[in-house]
Amino acid sequence: MNSDLVRLSATEQRRLISSTEVSPSELLEAHIETIEAENPTINAICIPMFEAARASAKIQDNLVRSGLSETMPLLGVVVGVKDTHDIEGVRTTFGSPLMTNHLAVQTSLHVQRMIDAGALVVGKTNTPEWAAGSHTFNPVFGTTFNPFDRTRTVGGSSGGAAAALATNMVALADGSDMGGSLRNPASFCGVFGLRPSIGSVPELEHGLSMVELATAGPMARTAADLSLLFSVIAGFDPRDPLSFDLPSTNASLKTRRKGAMDSSPTSPLRIGVSADLGVAPLDDVVRSGFADRIRLLREAEQLDGTVELIDIALELTEAETVFRTIRAMSFANTFGDLINKHPKEIKAEIIQNTEEGLALSAKQILNALDLRERLIQKLNRTFFEFDYLLTPTVGVLPFPAEIRFPTEVGGKQMSDYIGWMATCTAISATASPAISLPAGFIDGLPFGLQLVGPPKSDLKLIDVAGKLSAVFG
Known part of the structure; x- marks a missing residue:
């Protein structure tokens, strides 16, 4: 039964919750069981958050029973969050030894939108060191392996997210993309990955916002699921000078x-x-x-x-x-001082x-x-x-x-x-x-x-x- 549940699309899982055929807690446990079976050889989920997710699921069980869940499009849907995006009180390591014990003090904007929509964050997903490169390995958590050949790469830098989706550990995942970090791992793992228009998914952590190459974005196993997650994380925020609202439907x-x-x-x-x-x-x-x-x-x-x-x-x-010039400029802005202090790390x-x-x-x-x-x-x-x-x-x-x-x-x-x-x-x-x-x-x-x-x-x-x-x- 659990393996059948986790193979369903996120939209179908959400329908089952709405119809009370399955509870958020039951759906979460099915995904945790899958993680415990698959993750030891894949290494997609690098920071499990099982107990926090269980506490949230119990609250959602009551919301469903009370008929108060229909305004939350992701209620009960199990998601992974890339280990470059913050969740308050949870480690964000960026796969770097310098950040192994770094606790986030504020949740990233698009992640907060996912949580507010009812998503159950089951864990952080693995990434290359500082999300640099399209091969997911780092000295903190090691290498993430391809579910279709566990001697090969999943790509990156959203490699843990893609592998977790491909093995049904999560129903949806976020990622980010500067030079292909949503698209390459999606291709290597047989899922969908959208690099959105810059500004459609607002961010408060831009370094050089007016010449930005990077953006957060959604990953999913189906196009409908991708659209569902994108509709949650996209939309204007006045604190991001590049952000805008997409029309509800695109004109021809x-x-x-x-x-x-x-x-x-x-x-x-x-x-x-x-x-x-x-x-x-x-x-x-x-x-x-x-x-x-x-x-x-x-x-x-x-x-x-x-x-x-x-x-x-x-x-x-x-x-x-x-690409190379703007990327190098961005790296100089982000890592210049850090390299001076920690050149060997x-x-x-x-x-x-x-x-x-x-x-x-x-x-x-x-x-x-x-x-x-x-x-x-x-x-x-x-x-x-x-x-x-x-x-x-x-x-x-x-x-x-x-x-x-x-x-x-x-x-x-x-x-x-x-x-x-x-x-x-x-x-x-x-x-x-x-x-x-x-x-x-x-x-x-x-x-x-x-x-x-x-x-x-x-x-x-x-x-x-x-x-x-x-x-x-």
């Missing part, structure tokens, strides 16, 4: 296209297809796997007449300079990125900001011709967990831990939301597609991603 994106006034309101969505955005290295297995999936989508009866997939020549050549990649940021000239920074504007305009012009853009999420399949990052992709040598993620980092440099959607398996390992939309198209993006993913079962 066809109004963005040239000649849209003459087109039928029922004309198919036009999705531009690019394997590599003109910049990203891809392993042969990924390139061929992507081509196979485009063929399946074009042949899918359930999409017939509703979607057109059109190959496009798009080259986001500005993206690497933009921070991993080498962070030190390297921080030193690159400290060495930047004003001219280099201004050039990157100018290039970013050009890049955003280039992609937005694409959305006058197409509703969405579709790419592989990642240029590689999940790689062996004992290596730090792939050193060669598609015959190209990788000089650091960033270059292999170029399909994601190129989009991070823009203002567009992007989602990794499950697209079946290659050689027994999950494979994801990245769907990109115009700024603030997040809700419709989730809906379309669900329809595309359904083609792959």
